[in-house]
Amino acid sequence: MSSKEQGLHLVLEVWRQKGPEDAGRFESYVLDSVSPDNSFLEMLDQLNEKLVKEGQEPVAFDHDCREGICGACGCVVNGQAHGHEKGTTLCQLHMRSFPNGAKLVLEPFRATAFPVLRDLVVDRSAFDRIIQAGGFVSVSTGSAPDANLVPVAKDNAEKAMDAAACIGCGACVASCKNSSAMLFTSAKVSHLALLPQGQVERERRVAAMVAQMDAEGFGACTNTQECEAACPKEISIENIARMNREFFKAKLKRL
Amino acid sequence: MAESKKTGGATTAAPSGNAASQAPKGTLDGRCPKGPIADRWTQHKFELKLVNPANKRKYEVLVVGTGLAGAAAAASLAELGYNVTVLTMHDSPRRAHSIAAQGGINASKNYKNDGDSTFRLFYDTVKGGDYRARESNVHRLAEVSGNIIDQCVAQGVPFAREYGGYLDNRSFGGAQVSRTFYARGQTGQQLLLGAYSALSRNVGAGTIKMLTRRDVLDIVVVDGKARGVIARNLVNGKLERYGAHAVLLCTGGYGNVFFLSTNAKACNVTAAWRAHRRGAFFANPCFTQIHPTCIPVHGDIQSKLTLMSESLRNDGRVWVPKKAGETRPGADVPEDERDYFLERRYPSFGNLVPRDVASRAAKQVCDEGRGVGSTRLAVYLDFRDAIQRLGKNAIAERYGNLFQMYEKITGEDPYRVPMRIYPAVHYTMGGLWVDYNLMSNLPGLFVLGEANFSDHGANRLGASALMQGLADGYFVIPYTLGGFLATEPLGSKVSTDHAAFAQAEAETKERLQKMLSARGKRTVDSFHRELGILMWDHCGMARNDAGLRRAAGRIAELREEFWKNVNVPGSGTELNQSLEKAGRVADFLEFAQTMVHDALYRTESCGGHFREESQTPEGEAQRDDQNFSHVAAWEFTGIGEKPALHREELSFEYCKPSQRSYK
Numbered sequence: 024m025s026s027k028e029q030g031l032h033l034v035l036e037v038w039r040q041k042g043p044e045d046a047g048r049f050e051s052y053v054l055d056s057v058s059p060d061n062s063f064l065e066m067l068d069q070l071n072e073k074l075v076k077e078g079q080e081p082v083a084f085d086h087d088c089r090e091g092i093c094g095a096c097g098c099v100v101n102g103q104a105h106g107h108e109k110g111t112t113l114c115q116l117h118m119r120s121f122p123n124g125a126k127l128v129l130e131p132f133r134a135t136a137f138p139v140l141r142d143l144v145v146d147r148s149a150f151d152r153i154i155q156a157g158g159f160v161s162v163s164t165g166s167a168p169d170a171n172l173v174p175v176a177k178d179n180a181e182k183a184m185d186a187a188a189c190i191g192c193g194a195c196v197a198s199c200k201n202s203s204a205m206l207f208t209s210a211k212v213s214h215l216a217l218l219p220q221g222q223v224e225r226e227r228r229v230a231a232m233v234a235q236m237d238a239e240g241f242g243a244c245t246n247t248q249e250c251e252a253a254c255p256k257e258i259s260i261e262n263i264a265r266m267n268r269e270f271f272k273a274k275l276k277r278l
Numbered sequence: 279m280a281e282s283k284k285t286g287g288a289t290t291a292a293p294s295g296n297a298a299s300q301a302p303k304g305t306l307d308g309r310c311p312k313g314p315i316a317d318r319w320t321q322h323k324f325e326l327k328l329v330n331p332a333n334k335r336k337y338e339v340l341v342v343g344t345g346l347a348g349a350a351a352a353a354s355l356a357e358l359g360y361n362v363t364v365l366t367m368h369d370s371p372r373r374a375h376s377i378a379a380q381g382g383i384n385a386s387k388n389y390k391n392d393g394d395s396t397f398r399l400f401y402d403t404v405k406g407g408d409y410r411a412r413e414s415n416v417h418r419l420a421e422v423s424g425n426i427i428d429q430c431v432a433q434g435v436p437f438a439r440e441y442g443g444y445l446d447n448r449s450f451g452g453a454q455v456s457r458t459f460y461a462r463g464q465t466g467q468q469l470l471l472g473a474y475s476a477l478s479r480n481v482g483a484g485t486i487k488m489l490t491r492r493d494v495l496d497i498v499v500v501d502g503k504a505r506g507v508i509a510r511n512l513v514n515g516k517l518e519r520y521g522a523h524a525v526l527l528c529t530g531g532y533g534n535v536f537f538l539s540t541n542a543k544a545c546n547v548t549a550a551w552r553a554h555r556r557g558a559f560f561a562n563p564c565f566t567q568i569h570p571t572c573i574p575v576h577g578d579i580q581s582k583l584t585l586m587s588e589s590l591r592n593d594g595r596v597w598v599p600k601k602a603g604e605t606r607p608g609a610d611v612p613e614d615e616r617d618y619f620l621e622r623r624y625p626s627f628g629n630l631v632p633r634d635v636a637s638r639a640a641k642q643v644c645d646e647g648r649g650v651g652s653t654r655l656a657v658y659l660d661f662r663d664a665i666q667r668l669g670k671n672a673i674a675e676r677y678g679n680l681f682q683m684y685e686k687i688t689g690e691d692p693y694r695v696p697m698r699i700y701p702a703v704h705y706t707m708g709g710l711w712v713d714y715n716l717m718s719n720l721p722g723l724f725v726l727g728e729a730n731f732s733d734h735g736a737n738r739l740g741a742s743a744l745m746q747g748l749a750d751g752y753f754v755i756p757y758t759l760g761g762f763l764a765t766e767p768l769g770s771k772v773s774t775d776h777a778a779f780a781q782a783e784a785e786t787k788e789r790l791q792k793m794l795s796a797r798g799k800r801t802v803d804s805f806h807r808e809l810g811i812l813m814w815d816h817c818g819m820a821r822n823d824a825g826l827r828r829a830a831g832r833i834a835e836l837r838e839e840f841w842k843n844v845n846v847p848g849s850g851t852e853l854n855q856s857l858e859k860a861g862r863v864a865d866f867l868e869f870a871q872t873m874v875h876d877a878l879y880r881t882e883s884c885g886g887h888f889r890e891e892s893q894t895p896e897g898e899a900q901r902d903d904q905n906f907s908h909v910a911a912w913e914f915t916g917i918g919e920k921p922a923l924h925r926e927e928l929s930f931e932y933c934k935p936s937q938r939s940y941k
Binding site for chain 1: 429441475490
């Protein structure tokens, strides 16, 4: 096919918003000669180079490692957070998975708790505050015993690792009709609840993190499971079930 | 101290002159403790002065960067009671590039009962660094390595376990024991999330003030001491002043001077370079590590390179066609027309030679026109024989996620066709010069992690970067910073109204304005790409005198053009990513010249620095201990001016330098 040699022709509808106070609007751009080997973010680089050369302002978007681990990147592509490919961050999505002539609608990760700062850049500091509320083991530097003193069952370590793989990108929130942060929060609650090191603060942790999640304005979970489908690290909603149990037990004990 | 009035801009071309025979202006003392090496750190900790617990909260400390070194340092210092403020350019401290480290973290726990010890880790690291690191520092690193694992496990880092519930280890390059702890292929992520959780606990408790989306653009120096920073709030563009009793730079390496590297896009040299311009010495900038197994460059829009774990070389065979200009697909090239060049040249180590050796060999065959793929800048890493021998399932079990990642990026199935790989810039061993206490030559300015030059010499071993970042942050700086602050009167903190703050802010503002007002024809990225190609061609895997001199001249021209012809849209009073990038590229354009100067000066080959003039008859790196067994630390003398040399002599009492051989 000729698109292999000449590259893809794309029509982009991109959300442009000057700042938090600006109402924002979609703007259309046409982009030619997009190499199928490029990543989605490299396609955006190409668009921005073009815009700058034409005297326009480039599209702002967060990104950093470009290998799917830092969690900085992400936008909604044609209604899906990080685009259509399963288990893939936007930076790892490649243009060969789009047909020539594709129309792509790009929006920021929208949620009340994620105010737009500019274009596709949103403020996800609410996630940091949820972790600050309790997503840790209170162990000061120097007070740890020998690492092999407490054995951890391999299965538990693996399950904890599955949950700990969360990159904090916010796709779960953006894809949820309730803008719920349950998948994010439950991944951290699960990770620590599954390990012996997390036991001492287990109840206090889940209560504090859920309270903070609610205070930030994230919605409740109604089991639509879109978060799991959108998660680039394929974090399971089993974690949400676990967090609900943890939360219930914590509340029972404290009441 | 050299404080230049220049704020960037047109300067004279590069008189690198006689770098090769440059006489030192001064000598540096690393202030290492004396005595038996195993006792030095213990004795030193005892001798360091202490800060009274009630006084600690009155001491203010700025930590710049939240990677392993920064997050670990900030949390540990806050726990001790210091008044800590942290700045990061990211939207969250968890984004720092430590997060991308794959393989693991070394520690001499000897859990495998295979003969590991503090001394062996120390020895392997000094040797792996090609005898260009300080013995005292490296021994301390090995000593605290076990504490790091203890700390991380207590935080809940989900390291790989055996069925009995105890920690698992794997082996890595440059060592004959299994001492690498890992969390799948995401060790860096899990360690960083551990440090981030410790940091977050303190932020939540109000013991750390956390400032995100802040770019540190200058270091404020008063009477020779570091007293604060100037930061740009990336959301609203405002310049902010922060003062403190001490400043910790934990800002990572400068690999992005090459534009294409395995570093994250925002990794930059700015804070370190600005500190250098304010008087901090930059040590061994030419020591950069090129990783042999990366996915090759595919086109001119490409923005970064992706590393494939070097564990692949356990089963993959590296080859190129014997004939130059071969056009058949790799799988169709018959066996007798293939050159398995690593196995041919290094029969005893074969495909598992160290990173620097494998990288140079790949470059050589590509230079001979035998590279593969559309760009001819790649070699094959072929699993055909391993799949035949072990079956596809066994290979999938070992490398499934890597094969998947490769296919995602290249669109090719490595089970059917050989992978194409090529070396890429990965890590920088050079950095700001620090003494044994991790303090630069500017009192009050401490440098941790990849940003300093200290522990890896001329070549870093795999799984040692995570170890060093966390060692510096958790177990070194909490002691050594106290030693410094105990001698600093509480009243010594300088008000941010001081003239030095005003001047630094004014200079920063002027520099930003200058970039914004150039309104030229070239984008920031186009300058960065050109600089990157220049550095890769002349100061990359192999360097020679003529090429380095050419690069020095061209960098100066490019820098001059940048200030006249760069196009930075938008204003300075808003979220402006073009402006952020422009500032970083402007600093890379200045830094690159110092890096090239250092490479010219060091006429020997060692570790990641290969001077073509200094090789054995077989084409291997030839060290020159007679003339270069020292750290070259450079003092800023002006943009494009020849930097002044300060030498720190290295002595090896415990690891006797020898020529590395992998034949």
